[in-house]
Amino acid sequence: MHTMPHLPPGPTPRFWQPLAYAHSPYRFFRSVHARYGDTFTVRTNALTLTVVTAHPEGVGQIFTAPADTFHMTLPKSLLRILGRQGLSGMHGEAHRRTRKLISPCFHGESLRRLGGMIHATAAEALEGWRDGEVWQAQDAMRDIALDVILKTVFGVEQRERLHLFRAAVLDLAATFSNPAFILSALLSVEHDGWPPNRRLDAARQRLAALLQENIAERHATGTARADILSRLMEARFDDGSRFSDTALVDNLIANLMAGHETSAMTLTWSFAWLGRHPEVAQRLQDEIDSLGSDDDIAAIQALPYLDAVVKECLRLYPAVPDVLRMLAKPLQLRGYEIPAGLNVAACSAVLHMNPDLYPDPERFYPERFLEKTYSGNEFIPFGGGNRVCIGNHFGVFEVKIVLAVLLFRGRYTLQEPAPLRVARRGFLMGPTSARVRFQRK
Ligand code: HEM
Numbered sequence: 001m002h003t004m005p006h007l008p009p010g011p012t013p014r015f016w017q018p019l020a021y022a023h024s025p026y027r028f029f030r031s032v033h034a035r036y037g038d039t040f041t042v043r044t045n046a047l048t049l050t051v052v053t054a055h056p057e058g059v060g061q062i063f064t065a066p067a068d069t070f071h072m073t074l075p076k077s078l079l080r081i082l083g084r085q086g087l088s089g090m091h092g093e094a095h096r097r098t099r100k101l102i103s104p105c106f107h108g109e110s111l112r113r114l115g116g117m118i119h120a121t122a123a124e125a126l127e128g129w130r131d132g133e134v135w136q137a138q139d140a141m142r143d144i145a146l147d148v149i150l151k152t153v154f155g156v157e158q159r160e161r162l163h164l165f166r167a168a169v170l171d172l173a174a175t176f177s178n179p180a181f182i183l184s185a186l187l188s189v190e191h192d193g194w195p196p197n198r199r200l201d202a203a204r205q206r207l208a209a210l211l212q213e214n215i216a217e218r219h220a221t222g223t224a225r226a227d228i229l230s231r232l233m234e235a236r237f238d239d240g241s242r243f244s245d246t247a248l249v250d251n252l253i254a255n256l257m258a259g260h261e262t263s264a265m266t267l268t269w270s271f272a273w274l275g276r277h278p279e280v281a282q283r284l285q286d287e288i289d290s291l292g293s294d295d296d297i298a299a300i301q302a303l304p305y306l307d308a309v310v311k312e313c314l315r316l317y318p319a320v321p322d323v324l325r326m327l328a329k330p331l332q333l334r335g336y337e338i339p340a341g342l343n344v345a346a347c348s349a350v351l352h353m354n355p356d357l358y359p360d361p362e363r364f365y366p367e368r369f370l371e372k373t374y375s376g377n378e379f380i381p382f383g384g385g386n387r388v389c390i391g392n393h394f395g396v397f398e399v400k401i402v403l404a405v406l407l408f409r410g411r412y413t414l415q416e417p418a419p420l421r422v423a424r425r426g427f428l429m430g431p432t433s434a435r436v437r438f439q440r441k
Helices: 017-023 025-036 056-063 076-082 092-106 108-127 137-152 159-176 179-186 195-221 228-234 245-274 278-289 297-301 304-316 392-409
Strands: 039-042 050-053 134-136 322-327 331-333 336-338 343-347 410-414 422-425 428-431 435-440
Touching: 017 025, 017 179, 025 039, 050 056, 050 322, 056 331, 056 343, 076 179, 076 195, 076 245, 092 108, 092 228, 092 245, 108 137, 108 228, 108 297, 108 392, 134 137, 137 159, 137 245, 137 392, 137 428, 137 435, 159 195, 159 245, 179 195, 195 228, 195 245, 228 245, 245 278, 245 304, 245 392, 245 410, 245 428, 278 304, 278 392, 297 392, 304 392, 392 410
Parallel strands: 050 343
Antiparallel strands: 039 050, 134 435, 322 343, 331 336, 410 435, 422 428
Protein backbone atom coordinates (compact mmCIF):
# COMPACT_ATOMS: atom_id res chain seq x y z
CA MET A 1 0.00 0.00 0.00
CA HIS A 2 1.26 3.49 -0.88
CA THR A 3 1.51 5.74 2.17
CA MET A 4 2.21 9.46 2.21
CA PRO A 5 5.62 10.15 3.73
CA HIS A 6 5.60 11.92 7.07
CA LEU A 7 6.52 15.50 6.16
CA PRO A 8 6.94 18.63 8.29
CA PRO A 9 3.66 20.50 8.84
CA GLY A 10 2.41 23.28 6.57
CA PRO A 11 -0.71 25.15 5.51
CA THR A 12 -3.49 23.59 3.44
CA PRO A 13 -5.13 23.83 0.96
CA ARG A 14 -2.08 24.28 -1.19
CA PHE A 15 -3.40 25.42 -4.58
CA TRP A 16 -3.11 29.15 -3.72
CA GLN A 17 0.41 28.93 -2.37
CA PRO A 18 2.37 29.39 -5.66
CA LEU A 19 0.50 32.68 -6.16
CA ALA A 20 1.10 33.91 -2.61
CA TYR A 21 4.75 32.93 -3.01
CA ALA A 22 5.04 34.76 -6.36
CA HIS A 23 3.37 37.84 -4.91
CA SER A 24 5.74 38.13 -1.95
CA PRO A 25 8.04 35.24 -0.99
CA TYR A 26 9.22 37.10 2.13
CA ARG A 27 5.72 37.61 3.49
CA PHE A 28 4.68 34.07 2.47
CA PHE A 29 7.62 32.31 4.15
CA ARG A 30 7.63 34.54 7.23
CA SER A 31 3.91 33.98 7.88
CA VAL A 32 4.12 30.19 7.35
CA HIS A 33 7.15 30.12 9.66
CA ALA A 34 5.30 32.10 12.36
CA ARG A 35 2.60 29.43 12.39
CA TYR A 36 4.51 26.18 11.71
CA GLY A 37 8.05 26.71 13.01
CA ASP A 38 11.45 26.56 11.37
CA THR A 39 10.85 23.58 9.06
CA PHE A 40 7.63 23.34 7.04
CA THR A 41 6.09 21.98 3.86
CA VAL A 42 4.66 24.27 1.17
CA ARG A 43 3.92 24.34 -2.53
CA THR A 44 5.84 27.07 -4.34
CA ASN A 45 5.36 25.68 -7.85
CA ALA A 46 2.80 23.56 -9.68
CA LEU A 47 4.90 20.40 -9.83
CA THR A 48 6.28 19.40 -6.42
CA LEU A 49 6.04 20.08 -2.74
CA THR A 50 8.98 21.84 -1.11
CA VAL A 51 10.21 21.20 2.41
CA VAL A 52 11.64 24.49 3.61
CA THR A 53 14.03 24.92 6.50
CA ALA A 54 15.19 28.11 8.17
CA HIS A 55 17.10 26.34 10.96
CA PRO A 56 20.92 26.59 10.74
CA GLU A 57 21.20 22.84 11.32
CA GLY A 58 18.73 22.10 8.48
CA VAL A 59 20.51 24.58 6.20
CA GLY A 60 23.78 22.75 6.96
CA GLN A 61 22.16 19.39 6.18
CA ILE A 62 21.20 20.68 2.71
CA PHE A 63 24.51 22.38 1.95
CA THR A 64 26.74 19.49 3.08
CA ALA A 65 24.75 16.64 1.48
CA PRO A 66 26.75 14.74 -1.20
CA ALA A 67 26.34 16.24 -4.70
CA ASP A 68 24.47 13.16 -6.00
CA THR A 69 21.66 13.79 -3.48
CA PHE A 70 20.28 16.39 -5.91
CA HIS A 71 19.11 16.69 -9.50
CA MET A 72 19.57 19.85 -11.48
CA THR A 73 17.15 22.18 -9.75
CA LEU A 74 16.06 24.60 -12.43
CA PRO A 75 12.59 24.42 -13.89
CA LYS A 76 12.38 24.26 -17.69
CA SER A 77 11.22 27.87 -17.90
CA LEU A 78 14.53 29.02 -16.44
CA LEU A 79 16.54 26.65 -18.62
CA ARG A 80 14.90 28.32 -21.60
CA ILE A 81 16.78 31.46 -20.60
CA LEU A 82 19.94 30.12 -19.03
CA GLY A 83 20.59 27.34 -21.56
CA ARG A 84 21.26 23.62 -21.11
CA GLN A 85 25.01 23.78 -21.54
CA GLY A 86 25.47 26.46 -18.90
CA LEU A 87 26.49 25.68 -15.35
CA SER A 88 23.04 26.34 -13.94
CA GLY A 89 21.50 23.71 -16.24
CA MET A 90 23.87 20.94 -15.10
CA HIS A 91 24.17 18.57 -12.20
CA GLY A 92 26.47 15.78 -10.97
CA GLU A 93 29.85 15.28 -12.61
CA ALA A 94 29.21 17.65 -15.56
CA HIS A 95 28.38 20.43 -13.08
CA ARG A 96 31.49 19.73 -11.01
CA ARG A 97 33.82 19.73 -14.06
CA THR A 98 32.32 22.93 -15.42
CA ARG A 99 32.42 24.76 -12.09
CA LYS A 100 36.05 23.82 -11.63
CA LEU A 101 36.84 25.60 -14.90
CA ILE A 102 34.66 28.66 -14.43
CA SER A 103 35.24 29.34 -10.74
CA PRO A 104 38.84 30.67 -10.99
CA CYS A 105 37.65 33.26 -13.55
CA PHE A 106 35.53 34.86 -10.81
CA HIS A 107 38.06 34.77 -7.99
CA GLY A 108 41.53 35.91 -6.94
CA GLU A 109 43.82 37.36 -9.57
CA SER A 110 41.17 37.29 -12.38
CA LEU A 111 38.92 39.41 -10.19
CA ARG A 112 41.62 41.90 -9.31
CA ARG A 113 42.25 42.49 -13.02
CA LEU A 114 38.62 43.54 -13.43
CA GLY A 115 38.56 46.12 -10.61
CA GLY A 116 39.69 48.96 -12.87
CA MET A 117 36.91 48.25 -15.39
CA ILE A 118 34.27 48.30 -12.65
CA HIS A 119 35.68 51.54 -11.25
CA ALA A 120 35.67 53.18 -14.70
CA THR A 121 32.07 52.06 -15.34
CA ALA A 122 30.81 53.64 -12.10
CA ALA A 123 32.82 56.85 -12.70
CA GLU A 124 31.47 57.14 -16.25
CA ALA A 125 27.86 56.69 -15.09
CA LEU A 126 28.33 59.43 -12.52
CA GLU A 127 29.79 61.78 -15.14
CA GLY A 128 26.54 61.37 -17.10
CA TRP A 129 24.31 62.58 -14.22
CA ARG A 130 23.27 66.23 -13.97
CA ASP A 131 23.71 68.03 -10.65
CA GLY A 132 20.38 67.96 -8.80
CA GLU A 133 19.02 65.18 -11.02
CA VAL A 134 16.61 62.71 -9.42
CA TRP A 135 16.94 59.13 -10.59
CA GLN A 136 15.25 55.86 -9.73
CA ALA A 137 17.93 53.81 -8.01
CA GLN A 138 16.70 50.63 -9.64
CA ASP A 139 17.18 52.03 -13.16
CA ALA A 140 20.44 53.85 -12.47
CA MET A 141 21.96 50.84 -10.71
CA ARG A 142 20.68 48.42 -13.36
CA ASP A 143 22.46 50.47 -16.04
CA ILE A 144 25.73 50.34 -14.10
CA ALA A 145 25.48 46.63 -13.22
CA LEU A 146 24.60 45.76 -16.81
CA ASP A 147 27.58 47.65 -18.22
CA VAL A 148 29.81 45.99 -15.63
CA ILE A 149 28.80 42.52 -16.84
CA LEU A 150 28.97 43.47 -20.52
CA LYS A 151 32.50 44.84 -20.11
CA THR A 152 34.00 42.41 -17.58
CA VAL A 153 32.25 39.17 -18.53
CA PHE A 154 31.33 39.58 -22.21
CA GLY A 155 34.36 41.71 -23.03
CA VAL A 156 32.36 44.35 -24.95
CA GLU A 157 34.55 47.41 -25.45
CA GLN A 158 33.32 49.65 -28.26
CA ARG A 159 30.53 52.10 -27.57
CA GLU A 160 28.35 51.00 -30.52
CA ARG A 161 28.63 47.32 -29.56
CA LEU A 162 27.74 48.27 -25.99
CA HIS A 163 24.53 49.91 -27.27
CA LEU A 164 23.62 46.83 -29.31
CA PHE A 165 24.20 44.52 -26.34
CA ARG A 166 22.32 46.74 -23.90
CA ALA A 167 19.27 46.77 -26.17
CA ALA A 168 19.38 42.98 -26.63
CA VAL A 169 19.72 42.35 -22.88
CA LEU A 170 16.95 44.76 -21.93
CA ASP A 171 14.72 43.10 -24.52
CA LEU A 172 15.47 39.67 -23.05
CA ALA A 173 14.95 40.96 -19.50
CA ALA A 174 11.58 42.46 -20.53
CA THR A 175 10.30 39.15 -21.98
CA PHE A 176 11.68 37.32 -18.95
CA SER A 177 10.02 39.56 -16.37
CA ASN A 178 6.76 39.82 -18.28
CA PRO A 179 3.93 38.78 -15.88
CA ALA A 180 2.53 36.37 -18.51
CA PHE A 181 5.89 34.59 -18.67
CA ILE A 182 6.31 34.52 -14.87
CA LEU A 183 2.83 33.09 -14.45
CA SER A 184 3.31 30.47 -17.15
CA ALA A 185 6.69 29.58 -15.59
CA LEU A 186 5.05 29.11 -12.18
CA LEU A 187 2.32 26.99 -13.71
CA SER A 188 4.91 25.06 -15.76
CA VAL A 189 3.52 25.90 -19.23
CA GLU A 190 6.44 24.64 -21.30
CA HIS A 191 5.07 24.58 -24.86
CA ASP A 192 7.44 26.28 -27.33
CA GLY A 193 4.55 27.79 -29.30
CA TRP A 194 3.05 29.54 -26.24
CA PRO A 195 3.51 33.27 -27.08
CA PRO A 196 5.44 34.32 -23.90
CA ASN A 197 7.83 31.37 -24.45
CA ARG A 198 8.17 32.15 -28.18
CA ARG A 199 9.00 35.81 -27.49
CA LEU A 200 11.58 34.79 -24.94
CA ASP A 201 13.26 32.30 -27.32
CA ALA A 202 13.49 35.00 -30.02
CA ALA A 203 14.99 37.58 -27.63
CA ARG A 204 17.53 35.08 -26.33
CA GLN A 205 18.46 34.14 -29.89
CA ARG A 206 19.25 37.79 -30.73
CA LEU A 207 21.57 38.10 -27.73
CA ALA A 208 23.21 34.72 -28.47
CA ALA A 209 23.94 35.86 -32.05
CA LEU A 210 25.72 38.99 -30.77
CA LEU A 211 27.75 36.93 -28.33
CA GLN A 212 28.66 34.48 -31.04
CA GLU A 213 30.21 37.41 -32.96
CA ASN A 214 32.41 38.28 -29.93
CA ILE A 215 33.50 34.65 -29.66
CA ALA A 216 34.29 34.45 -33.40
CA GLU A 217 36.35 37.63 -33.13
CA ARG A 218 38.44 36.13 -30.32
CA HIS A 219 38.89 32.87 -32.24
CA ALA A 220 40.33 35.02 -35.04
CA THR A 221 42.41 37.56 -33.10
CA GLY A 222 43.33 35.82 -29.83
CA THR A 223 42.29 36.08 -26.20
CA ALA A 224 44.92 38.26 -24.56
CA ARG A 225 42.40 40.35 -22.61
CA ALA A 226 41.32 40.57 -18.97
CA ASP A 227 37.62 39.80 -19.55
CA ILE A 228 36.01 36.59 -18.40
CA LEU A 229 35.02 35.45 -21.90
CA SER A 230 38.74 35.35 -22.80
CA ARG A 231 39.54 33.41 -19.61
CA LEU A 232 36.77 30.91 -20.38
CA MET A 233 38.02 30.45 -23.95
CA GLU A 234 41.51 29.64 -22.65
CA ALA A 235 40.31 27.25 -19.93
CA ARG A 236 40.95 23.52 -20.47
CA PHE A 237 39.21 20.50 -18.92
CA ASP A 238 41.45 17.77 -17.45
CA ASP A 239 41.39 15.93 -20.80
CA GLY A 240 42.62 19.05 -22.65
CA SER A 241 39.25 19.87 -24.28
CA ARG A 242 37.66 23.34 -24.16
CA PHE A 243 34.19 24.80 -23.91
CA SER A 244 32.17 24.57 -27.13
CA ASP A 245 30.85 27.88 -28.49
CA THR A 246 27.33 26.90 -27.35
CA ALA A 247 28.59 26.21 -23.83
CA LEU A 248 30.34 29.61 -23.83
CA VAL A 249 27.15 31.38 -24.94
CA ASP A 250 25.02 29.53 -22.37
CA ASN A 251 27.44 30.26 -19.53
CA LEU A 252 27.76 33.93 -20.44
CA ILE A 253 24.00 34.38 -20.62
CA ALA A 254 23.58 32.51 -17.32
CA ASN A 255 26.12 34.80 -15.66
CA LEU A 256 24.48 37.85 -17.11
CA MET A 257 21.02 36.84 -15.93
CA ALA A 258 22.23 35.67 -12.51
CA GLY A 259 24.66 38.52 -12.05
CA HIS A 260 23.31 41.88 -13.13
CA GLU A 261 19.85 42.28 -11.59
CA THR A 262 21.08 40.78 -8.31
CA SER A 263 24.00 43.21 -8.01
CA ALA A 264 21.78 46.09 -9.16
CA MET A 265 19.18 45.23 -6.52
CA THR A 266 21.84 45.07 -3.79
CA LEU A 267 22.95 48.58 -4.82
CA THR A 268 19.33 49.76 -4.93
CA TRP A 269 18.80 48.45 -1.39
CA SER A 270 21.91 50.33 -0.26
CA PHE A 271 20.36 53.63 -1.37
CA ALA A 272 16.95 52.70 0.06
CA TRP A 273 18.48 51.89 3.47
CA LEU A 274 21.17 54.57 3.66
CA GLY A 275 18.59 57.23 2.78
CA ARG A 276 16.48 56.13 5.77
CA HIS A 277 19.40 55.81 8.20
CA PRO A 278 21.44 59.03 8.15
CA GLU A 279 23.69 57.86 11.02
CA VAL A 280 24.76 54.79 9.02
CA ALA A 281 25.14 56.86 5.83
CA GLN A 282 27.38 59.33 7.69
CA ARG A 283 29.59 56.64 9.19
CA LEU A 284 29.98 55.03 5.77
CA GLN A 285 30.64 58.39 4.11
CA ASP A 286 33.37 59.17 6.68
CA GLU A 287 35.00 55.80 6.10
CA ILE A 288 35.01 56.22 2.32
CA ASP A 289 36.19 59.85 2.48
CA SER A 290 39.06 58.76 4.73
CA LEU A 291 40.56 56.92 1.74
CA GLY A 292 41.50 60.28 0.19
CA SER A 293 40.87 58.88 -3.32
CA ASP A 294 38.54 56.25 -4.76
CA ASP A 295 40.84 54.36 -7.08
CA ASP A 296 42.70 52.04 -4.72
CA ILE A 297 40.61 48.90 -5.28
CA ALA A 298 42.35 46.87 -2.55
CA ALA A 299 41.80 49.68 0.00
CA ILE A 300 38.08 49.81 -0.89
CA GLN A 301 37.73 46.06 -0.42
CA ALA A 302 39.37 46.28 3.01
CA LEU A 303 36.93 48.87 4.44
CA PRO A 304 35.19 47.15 7.39
CA TYR A 305 32.06 49.32 7.59
CA LEU A 306 31.44 49.20 3.83
CA ASP A 307 31.65 45.42 4.11
CA ALA A 308 29.14 45.42 6.97
CA VAL A 309 26.71 47.71 5.09
CA VAL A 310 26.76 45.47 2.00
CA LYS A 311 26.18 42.38 4.15
CA GLU A 312 23.28 44.02 5.98
CA CYS A 313 21.67 44.90 2.61
CA LEU A 314 22.07 41.26 1.52
CA ARG A 315 20.59 40.02 4.82
CA LEU A 316 17.32 41.92 5.02
CA TYR A 317 15.76 41.12 1.64
CA PRO A 318 17.97 38.45 0.13
CA ALA A 319 17.55 38.39 -3.69
CA VAL A 320 17.03 34.61 -3.57
CA PRO A 321 14.71 34.05 -0.58
CA ASP A 322 14.72 30.25 -0.91
CA VAL A 323 17.76 28.33 -2.15
CA LEU A 324 16.18 25.34 -3.83
CA ARG A 325 17.36 21.74 -4.43
CA MET A 326 15.47 18.88 -6.08
CA LEU A 327 16.05 15.55 -4.35
CA ALA A 328 17.40 12.63 -6.39
CA LYS A 329 17.76 10.62 -3.16
CA PRO A 330 16.08 10.82 0.25
CA LEU A 331 17.53 13.42 2.62
CA GLN A 332 17.47 13.52 6.43
CA LEU A 333 16.30 16.99 7.36
CA ARG A 334 15.66 18.05 10.96
CA GLY A 335 14.48 14.56 11.95
CA TYR A 336 12.33 13.93 8.86
CA GLU A 337 13.24 11.68 5.94
CA ILE A 338 12.33 13.70 2.85
CA PRO A 339 11.78 11.36 -0.13
CA ALA A 340 13.35 11.68 -3.60
CA GLY A 341 11.26 13.73 -6.02
CA LEU A 342 10.46 16.50 -3.54
CA ASN A 343 12.26 19.82 -3.31
CA VAL A 344 14.05 21.07 -0.26
CA ALA A 345 14.95 24.71 0.33
CA ALA A 346 17.20 26.69 2.66
CA CYS A 347 15.14 29.77 3.45
CA SER A 348 17.28 32.89 3.76
CA ALA A 349 14.14 35.05 4.01
CA VAL A 350 13.38 33.50 7.43
CA LEU A 351 16.87 32.47 8.58
CA HIS A 352 18.12 36.05 8.23
CA MET A 353 15.28 37.21 10.52
CA ASN A 354 16.08 34.81 13.37
CA PRO A 355 16.29 37.03 16.49
CA ASP A 356 18.69 34.61 18.22
CA LEU A 357 21.19 35.20 15.43
CA TYR A 358 20.22 38.75 14.50
CA PRO A 359 18.86 40.67 17.52
CA ASP A 360 16.17 43.19 16.53
CA PRO A 361 16.13 41.56 13.10
CA GLU A 362 13.90 44.12 11.30
CA ARG A 363 16.38 46.89 12.06
CA PHE A 364 18.95 48.00 9.48
CA TYR A 365 22.03 47.74 11.66
CA PRO A 366 25.31 46.99 9.81
CA GLU A 367 27.22 47.01 13.12
CA ARG A 368 25.94 43.48 13.81
CA PHE A 369 28.43 42.22 11.20
CA LEU A 370 31.28 43.94 13.05
CA GLU A 371 30.16 42.49 16.39
CA LYS A 372 29.69 38.86 15.31
CA THR A 373 30.96 36.49 12.63
CA TYR A 374 28.26 34.42 10.95
CA SER A 375 28.76 30.89 9.68
CA GLY A 376 27.80 29.61 6.22
CA ASN A 377 24.64 28.11 7.76
CA GLU A 378 23.57 31.39 9.37
CA PHE A 379 24.13 33.96 6.60
CA ILE A 380 23.32 32.60 3.15
CA PRO A 381 22.61 35.37 0.62
CA PHE A 382 24.65 33.42 -1.95
CA GLY A 383 23.31 29.95 -1.10
CA GLY A 384 25.86 27.31 -0.14
CA GLY A 385 27.47 23.94 -0.74
CA ASN A 386 28.60 22.85 -4.18
CA ARG A 387 26.16 25.19 -5.96
CA VAL A 388 26.98 28.34 -4.00
CA CYS A 389 26.77 31.45 -6.22
CA ILE A 390 29.80 31.46 -8.49
CA GLY A 391 29.70 35.26 -8.52
CA ASN A 392 29.65 35.60 -4.69
CA HIS A 393 33.06 37.28 -4.55
CA PHE A 394 32.56 39.14 -7.80
CA GLY A 395 29.15 40.51 -6.70
CA VAL A 396 30.43 41.88 -3.38
CA PHE A 397 33.65 43.16 -5.01
CA GLU A 398 31.56 45.01 -7.61
CA VAL A 399 28.98 46.46 -5.19
CA LYS A 400 31.76 47.79 -2.94
CA ILE A 401 33.63 49.50 -5.78
CA VAL A 402 30.47 51.07 -7.22
CA LEU A 403 29.30 52.33 -3.81
CA ALA A 404 32.75 53.70 -2.96
CA VAL A 405 33.05 55.60 -6.25
CA LEU A 406 29.50 57.00 -6.07
CA LEU A 407 29.77 58.07 -2.42
CA PHE A 408 33.26 59.48 -2.80
CA ARG A 409 32.20 61.73 -5.69
CA GLY A 410 28.56 62.57 -4.91
CA ARG A 411 25.90 63.19 -2.28
CA TYR A 412 22.53 61.45 -2.38
CA THR A 413 19.17 62.28 -0.81
CA LEU A 414 16.38 59.72 -0.85
CA GLN A 415 13.11 61.27 -2.06
CA GLU A 416 10.80 58.70 -0.46
CA PRO A 417 8.68 58.60 2.70
CA ALA A 418 10.07 56.63 5.65
CA PRO A 419 7.93 53.47 5.59
CA LEU A 420 9.55 51.08 3.19
CA ARG A 421 7.30 49.17 0.80
CA VAL A 422 8.54 46.08 -0.97
CA ALA A 423 7.11 44.64 -4.19
CA ARG A 424 8.03 42.44 -7.10
CA ARG A 425 10.34 44.15 -9.59
CA GLY A 426 10.47 41.56 -12.37
CA PHE A 427 12.02 38.34 -11.11
CA LEU A 428 13.37 39.94 -7.95
CA MET A 429 11.71 41.83 -5.13
CA GLY A 430 12.74 45.35 -4.21
CA PRO A 431 11.61 48.69 -2.81
CA THR A 432 8.51 49.89 -4.72
CA SER A 433 10.39 53.12 -5.42
CA ALA A 434 13.77 54.54 -4.47
CA ARG A 435 14.10 57.98 -6.07
CA VAL A 436 17.39 59.62 -5.21
CA ARG A 437 18.57 63.21 -5.74
CA PHE A 438 22.19 63.34 -6.88
CA GLN A 439 24.58 66.18 -6.08
CA ARG A 440 28.14 66.29 -7.30
CA LYS A 441 30.70 66.98 -4.57
C1 HEM B 1 24.84 40.46 -5.02
C2 HEM B 1 24.71 39.72 -6.06
C3 HEM B 1 24.31 38.28 -6.14
C4 HEM B 1 23.49 37.52 -5.33
C5 HEM B 1 22.71 37.97 -4.10
C6 HEM B 1 23.48 36.17 -5.88
C7 HEM B 1 22.80 35.09 -5.34
C8 HEM B 1 22.84 33.80 -5.84
C9 HEM B 1 22.23 32.65 -5.21
C10 HEM B 1 21.45 32.66 -3.89
C11 HEM B 1 22.48 31.57 -5.98
C12 HEM B 1 22.00 30.12 -5.73
C13 HEM B 1 23.08 29.42 -4.94
C14 HEM B 1 22.70 28.01 -4.48
O1 HEM B 1 21.86 27.37 -5.15
O2 HEM B 1 23.24 27.57 -3.44
C15 HEM B 1 23.28 32.01 -7.12
C16 HEM B 1 23.75 31.18 -8.12
C17 HEM B 1 24.50 31.62 -9.17
N1 HEM B 1 24.98 32.90 -9.37
FE1 HEM B 1 24.72 34.49 -8.14
N2 HEM B 1 24.28 36.13 -6.99
C18 HEM B 1 24.81 37.40 -7.18
C19 HEM B 1 25.71 37.80 -8.15
C20 HEM B 1 26.17 36.97 -9.16
C21 HEM B 1 27.12 37.39 -10.16
C22 HEM B 1 27.78 38.77 -10.22
C23 HEM B 1 27.30 36.31 -11.00
C24 HEM B 1 28.17 36.18 -12.22
C25 HEM B 1 28.66 37.17 -12.91
C26 HEM B 1 26.46 35.22 -10.51
C27 HEM B 1 26.36 33.98 -11.10
C28 HEM B 1 25.69 32.91 -10.54
C29 HEM B 1 25.68 31.56 -11.16
C30 HEM B 1 26.31 31.14 -12.48
C31 HEM B 1 24.93 30.76 -10.28
C32 HEM B 1 24.62 29.26 -10.45
C33 HEM B 1 25.73 28.44 -9.77
C34 HEM B 1 25.53 26.94 -9.90
O3 HEM B 1 24.41 26.48 -10.16
O4 HEM B 1 26.55 26.19 -9.73
N3 HEM B 1 25.80 35.67 -9.39
N4 HEM B 1 23.49 33.37 -6.99
